[in-house]
Amino acid sequence: xxxxxxxxxxRDVAVHFGGRGGLLGKAGPVVKxxxxxxxxxxxxxxxxxxxxxxxxxxxxxxxxxxxxxxxSGSVRIxxxxxxxxxxxxxxxxxxxVQMIFQDxxxxxxxxxxxxxxxxxxxxxxxxAKGRAxxxxxxTLLQQVGLRPEHADRYPHQFSGGQRQRVVIARAxxxxxxxxxxxxxxxALDVSVRAQILNLLVxxxxxxxxxxxxVSHDLGVVRHICDRVVVMYLGRFVEMADRDTFFANPKHPxxxxxxxxxxxxxPVVQRSKERLILGGELPSPANIPSGCAFHTxxxxxxxxxxxxxxxxxxxxxxxxxxxxxx
Amino acid sequence: MDAATPLLSVDRLTIDIGGxxxxxxxxxxxxxxxxxxxxxxxxxxxxxxxxxxLGLLPxxxxxxxxxxxxxxxxxxxxxxxxxxxARGKDISIIFQExxxxxxxxxxxxxxxxxxxxxxxxVSRTEAYxxxxxxxxxVGIPDPTRRLDQYPFELSGGMCQRIMISIALxxxxxxxxxxxxxxxxDVTIQxxxxxxxxxxxxxxxxxxxxxxxxxxxxxxxxDEVAVMYxxxxxxxxxxHDLFRLPKHPxxxxxxxxxxxxxxxxxxxxATIEGTVPTPNEFGVGCRFVDxxxxxxxxxxxxxxxxxxxxxxxxxACWHIDRMAEIRGVAx
Numbered sequence: 001x002x003x004x005x006x007x008x009x010x011r012d013v014a015v016h017f018g019g020r021g022g023l024l025g026k027a028g029p030v031v032k033x034x035x036x037x038x039x040x041x042x043x044x045x046x047x048x049x050x051x052x053x054x055x056x057x058x059x060x061x062x063x064x065x066x067x068x069x070x071x072s073g074s075v076r077i078x079x080x081x082x083x084x085x086x087x088x089x090x091x092x093x094x095x096x097v098q099m100i101f102q103d104x105x106x107x108x109x110x111x112x113x114x115x116x117x118x119x120x121x122x123x124x125x126x127x128a129k130g131r132a133x134x135x136x137x138x139t140l141l142q143q144v145g146l147r148p149e150h151a152d153r154y155p156h157q158f159s160g161g162q163r164q165r166v167v168i169a170r171a172x173x174x175x176x177x178x179x180x181x182x183x184x185x186x187a188l189d190v191s192v193r194a195q196i197l198n199l200l201v202x203x204x205x206x207x208x209x210x211x212x213x214v215s216h217d218l219g220v221v222r223h224i225c226d227r228v229v230v231m232y233l234g235r236f237v238e239m240a241d242r243d244t245f246f247a248n249p250k251h252p253x254x255x256x257x258x259x260x261x262x263x264x265x266p267v268v269q270r271s272k273e274r275l276i277l278g279g280e281l282p283s284p285a286n287i288p289s290g291c292a293f294h295t296x297x298x299x300x301x302x303x304x305x306x307x308x309x310x311x312x313x314x315x316x317x318x319x320x321x322x323x324x325x
Numbered sequence: 326m327d328a329a330t331p332l333l334s335v336d337r338l339t340i341d342i343g344g345x346x347x348x349x350x351x352x353x354x355x356x357x358x359x360x361x362x363x364x365x366x367x368x369x370x371x372x373x374x375x376x377x378x379l380g381l382l383p384x385x386x387x388x389x390x391x392x393x394x395x396x397x398x399x400x401x402x403x404x405x406x407x408x409x410x411a412r413g414k415d416i417s418i419i420f421q422e423x424x425x426x427x428x429x430x431x432x433x434x435x436x437x438x439x440x441x442x443x444x445x446x447v448s449r450t451e452a453y454x455x456x457x458x459x460x461x462x463v464g465i466p467d468p469t470r471r472l473d474q475y476p477f478e479l480s481g482g483m484c485q486r487i488m489i490s491i492a493l494x495x496x497x498x499x500x501x502x503x504x505x506x507x508x509x510d511v512t513i514q515x516x517x518x519x520x521x522x523x524x525x526x527x528x529x530x531x532x533x534x535x536x537x538x539x540x541x542x543x544x545x546x547d548e549v550a551v552m553y554x555x556x557x558x559x560x561x562x563x564h565d566l567f568r569l570p571k572h573p574x575x576x577x578x579x580x581x582x583x584x585x586x587x588x589x590x591x592x593x594a595t596i597e598g599t600v601p602t603p604n605e606f607g608v609g610c611r612f613v614d615x616x617x618x619x620x621x622x623x624x625x626x627x628x629x630x631x632x633x634x635x636x637x638x639x640a641c642w643h644i645d646r647m648a649e650i651r652g653v654a655x
Contacts, residue, residue, distance in 0.1 A: 052513075160367075195595045264543050265584075267564070267567075268585070269543040280483070
């Protein structure tokens with residue numbers, strides 16, 4: 001691992017799709033999935049990226065691992081620039097950042113034993129083979145709470161929670177600095193969810209890996225994260241430390257999200273202040289003028305449709321993009 | 326109406342797949358205007374129970390005992406022909422993935438109107454007017470334009486409103502909602518849950534809600550049945566269930582959800598092991614291998630649903646030892 005303080009540094013990243021002439025030469029609308037975001041993640045830190053479908057959080061994740069090229073901006077993993085890196089360089093950088101997805105059944109090859117799956121990155125990079133490989137795979141399986149003899153089994157022989165453990169073991173094989181977890185527990189049953197969250201916390205304590213935790217479940221976010229970033233239509237609208245964020249949410253969209261997530265306690269849930277947003281998320285191909293949230297915002301005034309608010313720091317350290325918050 | 330006159334009562338329902346009772350002796354009742362939540366993890370039998378109410382059991386599954394009474398009719402005994410008359414009119418269902426439930430080649434207006442025409446034999450124009458009215462009721466703006474659109478032109482939240490329109494247009498007395506908000510974003514989920522609450526209040530529809538999300542249960546349910554491996558583990562009014570669970574499974578399930586006052590990154594309670602598959606069901610309590618309170622008695626003998634008073638029942642031999650489980654108040 002390098003000594004660089006921040007495992008991730010993103011500067012002014014924008015990712016757009018379409019716009020050029022298609023097959024029939026007709027230019028489609030430009031979809032502005034990510035629209036100028038800055039983000040740092042420190043070593044050993046967990047940052048949550050919160051937002052609804054279509055807000056750009058998956059596009060941003062893909063950009064960080066180099067699967068999607070941004071139209072502008074810079075992405076540095078442990079100090080090394082991803083954007084514009086040649087294939088060889090990109091290959092080196094990718095070792096430091098790994099990804100796990102929502103549905104473990106879709107992330108594993110049904111025809112490979114889990115041992116082969118976990119060992120593959122080590123073989124590809126020429127790190128281990130033969131006996132050493134077998135030992136390394138056994139250690140990885142134990143780290144994620146499985147047994148070495150599980151290496152010979154196939155994905156279908158495992159439960160959903162166990163499969164997610166296999167996916168985590170594979171992601172850890174190359175000892176990454178940063179693990180991007182895209183809704184890692186939303187496809188799992190409640191009791192299994194707790195096991196995987198406990199595992200992620202324990203692994204971080206042991207290895208110092210950083211997490212970018214993409215999720216819409218604020219209960220899980222509050223449990224596992226150090227810092228929270230809220231994304232709406234390709235931009236960050238609020239970022240703050242966990243405690244500040246949950247004690248004093250400021251952006252009206254953040255407040256609406258918090259009010260919308262049902263609390264697993266009927267007394268709390270039925271007495272809490274309700275702020276139900278009207279309407280739906282506008283299309284990222286047609287982002288509203290000014291503040292993109294103004295079409296659904298209960299606080300919106302004239303200025304909101306004309307001028308886009310910047311992320312500005314507040315007294316308690318939170319940064320919020322709103323004219324009225 | 327009071328809970329003493331249930332609209333729907335499921336009575337000792339047992340469903341068999343390949344020789345195993347995947348739904349075993351399940352009983353509960355729902356009163357008009359009330360929401361009964363069936364909660365449990367994958368494979369606990371909650372969806373099969375609800376499909377049985379609609380006569381939609383998969384071919385491999387067979388009801389071997391029990392009744393499903395909608396007032397004086399036993400739904401489980403209806404022929405397919407009779408069921409066609411009841412489905413949509415007396416009892417309806419909405420599913421998890423609205424875009425998979427709608428016909429992609431037909432306008433939503435025609436899909437909503439079809440449900441009404443089948444049961445009422447009215448003209449197309451009249452049915453369309455009824456459909457338009459229904460869209461207003463479920464909160465879809467610009468309903469006249471929407472009627473002529475296809476499902477792909479609508480968002481997930483809109484599609485679920487269309488599904489609800491189809492399910493409710495004939496004014497059924499019971500609505501079965503199978504994970505109705507699981508595929509939706511949280512702000513849209515909040516809208517749909519509020520819509521369901523409104524419909525229950527206005528129309529007195531009884532809802533059987535299938536979900537695994539304790540937050541959704543806390544928000545909308547009046548009564549909760551927790552299912553485990555095909556059986557009801559515990560059944561109680563919603564506040565009692567959350568405040569003082571009387572089954573170890575419920576208690577652990579609740580404890581495994583991160584809470585407001587938890588320390589960050591603290592260890593969450595977990596349930597060790599996995600749900601038994603139907604061929605692993607023993608003669609005793611099906612939770613025994615994962616239960617911190619398990620004794621020899623639990624292994625040998627299946628606990629009945631004990632009545633704990635005030636509509637609270639639990640199938641556990643050790644209700645008096647619940648305080649030993651983490652997070653449960655004495």
